[in-house]
Amino acid sequence: MIVSKFGGSSVASSEQFHKVKSIINQNPERKIVVTSASGKRYKGDNKITDLLYLIHAHLQYSVSFKDLFNSICNRFLKIQEELNLKTNILVDLEELELELTKRCPIDYLVSRGEYLTGILLSDFLGYKFVDAKDILLFNYDGTIDFEKTEMLVKEAVEQYGQIVVPGFYGAYPDGTIHVMKRGGSDITGSILARVINASVYENWTDVSGILMADPAIISHPKQIEKITYSELRELSYMGANVLHEDAIYPVKDLNIPILILNTNEPTFKGTMICETIPHDDSKNIITGIAGKKDFTVITLYRHNASNEVGLLRKALEVFEKYRINVEHVPSGIDNFSIVVSSKMIERVLYDVVSELKQVTESENIKVTNNLSLLAIVGRNMAKHIGVSGQLFKTLGEHEINIRMIAQGSDEINIIVGVENEDFEKAIRVLYDTFA
Known part of the structure; x- marks a missing residue:
């Protein structure tokens, strides 16, 4: 039926x-x-x-x-x-x-x-x-x-x-x-x-x-x-x-x-x-490319931030309080970034930053606007060596600066952040490279 x-x-x-x-x-x-x-x-x-x-x-x-x-x-x-x-x-x-x-x-x-x-x-x-x-x-x-x-x-x-x-x-x-x-x-x-x-x-x-x-x-x-x-x-x-x-x-x-x-x-x-494709005869490395514009990145700097238990939780609770959905959380040893929709945070940005300073005691907080996120998605990426390298090389050759990188543990997607002004160009060059 x-x-x-x-x-x-x-x-x-x-x-x-x-x-x-x-x-x-x-x-x-x-x-x-x-x-x-x-x-x-x-x-x-x-x-x-x-x-x-x-x-x-x-x-x-x-x-x-x-x-x-x-x-x-x-x-x-x-x-x-x-x-x-x-x-x-x-x-x-x-x-x-x-x-x-x-x-x-x-x-x-x-x-x-x-x-x-x-x-x-x-x-x-x-x-x-x-x-x-x-x-x-x-x-x-x-x-x-x-x-x-x-x-x-x-x-x-x-x-x-x-x-x-x-x-x-x-x-x-x-x-x-x-x-x-x-x-x-x-x-x-x-x-x-x-x-x-x-x-x-x-x-x-x-x-x-x-x-x-x-x-x-x-x-x-x-x-x-x-x-x-x-x-x-x-x-x-x-x-x-x-x-x-x-x-x-x-x-x-x-x-x-x-x-x-x-x-x-x-x-x-x-x-x-x-759910699964048992007889997968696709020769494409990637399945598709998609993306969205207008994200804001709030980066918190604190010495040995990665070693402090509960620091990230305190920061995320601030976003939860203001009912702001968190898209990604890239991190380093002394900092971590929280990526959110610019539209969701624009009216309460200063309140959020103020509270983040209080609850995390951060040494510095940096706000970056006009970020686009784009993802290349494909079940076959895990089978091919060097997909990430080819992605970074392609964007670099076309003078597109990568502001953020994230990859899922199941290896079916790679997400990169670029400037809004580079969004369409980035999708075109990645499509030409991988499609």
């Missing part, structure tokens, strides 16, 4: 609905379909979920939301009309309109994009619509109740055979709607794939798999044919956003492969994501 999730661009219009149906009809094993809310049809268009968030803001400030709601209605009514569907979506839209008051829960409101899209898609496919709130259950702490969810999903599949489930939300034990992070439909598909032990989890989007580098920086980068969950986590963390990173966990333990596929180019091979 296959779980097939379709992103917002895949269900943005009646034309896209036809593409989805053609894909589903090609394989009878595609019995569970997960849908996002209708997305952008063209550049400058609005996503339905964005409009729903705007309506909620209008409600809180007692501003008219009529134009926004009419825009949503027109989108769904047009799809219904063009596909000649039996479902009268107007009834559902009118029910939603009655709920639009200041007391309307935001989770309920923003989940309606997936809900309404799912109703139309199930009609068009001839599948049974199953509301996510009836089968995807959360505990009150926000974790998934996998035991109850598994039972309810299997019952639905056994009863109806083929189902469409809206993504992005589920329900607490009392039936209250609970939404996930943006992009949560990826997670819905992953959860459903886990509880039925699917043979594969297909994630249909508007890109033909995962690329080795950002196409905004590298012209026509190579596609990654196979990638491990661990490699994808590293690339996602460093900014390569194709699949929601939390969608990996539900399927990881069962080693259910995830396929990233393009709704607009369904014959394209795409990218397969697995």
Whole structure:
């Protein structure tokens, strides 16, 4: 059995609905379909979920939301009309309109994009619509109740055979709607794939798999044919956003492969994501390159800092107090550095530095801004001698100064810090060297 999730661009219009149906009809094993809310049809268009968030803001400030709601209605009514569907979506839209008051829960409101899209898609496919709130259950702490969810999903599949489930939300034990992070439909598909032990989890989007580098920086980068969950986590963390990173966990333990596929180019091979790749025929040393700009490095200097028990803990507790996530902690004998997002620390930088001086009694604290982090990631790097040397040599030959170095113990990634102004150049020269 296959779980097939379709992103917002895949269900943005009646034309896209036809593409989805053609894909589903090609394989009878595609019995569970997960849908996002209708997305952008063209550049400058609005996503339905964005409009729903705007309506909620209008409600809180007692501003008219009529134009926004009419825009949503027109989108769904047009799809219904063009596909000649039996479902009268107007009834559902009118029910939603009655709920639009200041007391309307935001989770309920923003989940309606997936809900309404799912109703139309199930009609068009001839599948049974199953509301996510009836089968995807959360505990009150926000974790998934996998035991109850598994039972309810299997019952639905056994009863109806083929189902469409809206993504992005589920329900607490009392039936209250609970939404996930943006992009949560990826997670819905992953959860459903886990509880039925699917043979594969297909994630249909508007890109033909995962690329080795950002196409905004590298012209026509190579596609990654196979990638491990661990490699994808590293690339996602460093900014390569194709699949929601939390969608990996539900399927990881069962080693259910995830396929990233393009709704607009369904014959394209795409990218397969697995826990392990037993017959790895990839000749590439690296799998991909990714990075992010705008980090701040706070370096604390103190004689024999590496020998003082508890010194690092005292420093990290300051960042915890201000709820600032620490990215990396490079260290030396008489100093250690703490790398954080500039955006997270900019408003409290002076407070943090002041407290660090007090709790660590540091001789000197240096703050460095405008740092970029970039990572080269690859399961095959450990098999090749001299990868780090080649990386440093390449950056040096192109006069790119390395401000920080970090490498994971599993040897699947090397992270370097460079100046913001060298970020794109560094990615280009490393791609040319290793890709």
